[in-house]
Amino acid sequence: MNKSIKFLKLTLVLVASLAITSCVQDDDYTVPSSLGQEENLALQALLADPTANEVSFADVKGMYTEGEFIDPVDTNIYVKGYVSSSDFTGNFFKEFYIQDSPSNPTSGLKIILNQVDTYNQFNIGREVYVNLKNLYIGEERVGNGVITIGGGTETDQYGTTVTSLNDIQVASGVLRSTETSEMTPLTVTFSEISNSHVGVLVTVDNVEFTDNLNGLRYFDPIQQYDTQRTLQSCGGFNYTEFQLETSAFSSFKYELLPTGNGSITAVVSKTFDGASLILALNTTADVNMNGERCSLLDIGDFDTIFEEDFEGMPTGSAISSNGWTSFAEVGTYNWRALSTTDSGNPGPGNTIASMGAYNSSTDVNIAWLISPVLDLDAQGLEFLNFQSSNSFSDNSELEVLISTDWDGTTANIATATWTALPAAVVGDDENYQEWFDSGLVNLSSYSGSAYIAFKYIGGFPSSGDIDGTFEIDNYKILAEN
Known part of the structure; x- marks a missing residue:
C-alpha cells in the first residue's frame, strides 16, 4: 500500500514538472499577443509622466559627436520607433534597428542588447519606446557612423564606444506598446541610398545578382564571418551595383542565389x-527575382536632342540666354557664365555655369539654374547627362531636380513640385580642376513639359564653411531615335 502511495505521489510530481516545463519551452517563438504587466505599467508611467519628453531621431543623433567623451543621457526623454530588422534567420545578432515611421521613414537608429532571439519580443513593425535616461548614445565601433543606443561605454586606443544594454536596462528602458504596424518599405534606387537610410527597411526594384554569381549561394563557405554578393540594377546604359551582406550565422546562408x-x-x-x-x-522571402534578366540600352539608338555648353554667353552676369533661367531665391548671388581656368573640360577659356557664396556677406544663399522646357512626350526614352566640378565646395550643396508643374515664372519656382534626380555630383574632396560625369539619368518615369534645375544651397556665415562653388557644363538630353 505504501509503495502504491509513493508511486502515485511520484507520478503527480512528474506530471506537474512536465506541465511547468511545457509552459516555458525554449522553442516557442510565436510573437507575444500581449505585454507583461510590468512592461505595461512601465510604458504607461513613461507616457503619463509630465516631465518626460519625446525627442526625434535627429535629436538623438545630435547627442553624439565623434571624438568626444560619451556621458549618459541625464534628461527625462524618450524616442519612439518601429522595429525594422529581425534576428529570426540569424542575419542580425544581439541588435535590432528601429526607424522613425512604418511608412515613408526618414531615419533609423540601432539598439544593441545582450539578448538573442529578440524577434519574438521586438517583432518587425512593433512600436517601441526607448527611455533614454541613463542610457548612452554613440557608435558601437569607432568611426563607423552608425548611431547606436547602448547601456554603457568602453574606451580603448581608438576611442570610446557604447556597449550592449543588459537585461535590466532592456526591461526598464526598451518598452513595447501593444501596436504592431504594417511596414511599408521605402522604395529607393541603389544610387539614392545614403547614410541617412541606415536602419531603414527599403525595397529596390529591377535588380539581379551579377552574372558571375550564377550557381553560388548567399554565403561563401571559405569566409569566416560575412559574405558580400554584388547586386546590379539596369540603369539604362550601365549597371549600378550594391552589396548584399550575409552573416555566417544566417539560417539561409546555403540557399542558392536567384538568377532572375x-x-x-x-x-x-x-x-x-x-x-x-x-x-x-531579414529573410530570403523578401527576395523576389523570378523575372527575365534586364538588358542594357545601346547608346547608338539615342540622339542628342538638346545640349548646352554655355559658350557664347556673356560672362560675369546672371545666366538668361538660350531659354535658361537663373534665380536667387535667398541672397543676391546667382548663377553666372564664367570663363574657367581649369586644365580640363576642355581647357582654360572654356565657358561654364558657376555659383558660389564666397564673400556674399549672407548667411544663406539659395540660387536656381533652370533648363529650357523639355517635352517628354515628343519621343521615347530620354536621359539627362552633364558634368560638374567644384572650387573648394566647403559643404555647400548642389541638388539636381525635375519639375513637371512649374509654370516658367520665377515667382512660382519655390512653390512648384521639384523631385530629386539620382545624378552623380562632384564631391567636396575632389580636386577643383577635375570634372565628373553625372551618368545617364533616366527621365522615362516623367511625362509632359519638364524642367531640370540645379539648386545651390550655401552661404557666407561668420562661422562654418558652406561658401563653396559648384560649376556645371556640357548639359545634354539624349532621346531614343
Missing part, C-alpha cells in the same frame, strides 16, 4: 568597419 530579375527588400546597414553601405536581409 526582380526586387529585394532589406535593411540598409554598414560593413563591420563602417566603410561601406550594404543591404542585410
